[in-house]
Amino acid sequence: MKTLIVYGTKSGASKECAEILGEKLSNSTIIDIDQEKPVLEGFTHIIVGAGVRNDKMYKPIRDFLKKSQTDLLSKTIACYLCNSKPKTTQEVIIASIPEAIREQAVEIVSFGGYKPSWVPISTDNKLKGIDLDKISEFAQNYLKHS
C-alpha cells in the first residue's frame, strides 16, 4: 500500500489533517495541490482532501478530481473535507466530487474545520475545530482496504 495524500487548503486545517493521516498511514506521500502537480503513477491508494468555502471544496481540488477522474478510479480512493457547517456536508460533497468518484470512494468524511471568523494562529490551538477521532476512524477504515 503506497498512499498519496493530496490536499488543498487556505487556512491550514486540511494540511493539518493530511499530516495527521500521513503519520497514521505508513509509506505515504503528502502533496499540497497549490505547490505541486500530483503524479499518480506508482500509488495504489489516493486520499484527496480540501477545505470548503461557499459550499464547495476548493477549486484546484475540484479540478483535480474532475481531470484525473479516470486515473483516480483505478486506485483505492477516499476523500475528506474540512468545513465548519456539518449540516451542509452532504451538499458540499455532491457539488464538489464527481459522481463516479463518490460511488467508488471507500469513504468520504468531514473532519470539521475552523469557523470563518476564527483561524488559529498559534501552534497550541491549531487543531481546534478538527475532530481527531474522525481522522483516526478514517485511517483505520482506510487501512482495511490495503
Ligand SMILES: Cc1cc2nc3c(=O)[nH]c(=O)nc-3n(C[C@H](O)[C@H](O)[C@H](O)COP(=O)(O)O)c2cc1C
Ligand atoms: C470565507 C469563508 C467561507 C467559508 N464558507 C464555508 C462554507 O460555505 N461551508 C462550510 O461548511 N464552511 C465554510 N467555511 C469554513 C471553512 O470550511 C473552514 O474554515 C475550513 O477549516 C477551511 O479549510 P482550510 O483551513 O483547509 O482552508 C468558510 C470559511 C471562510 C473563511
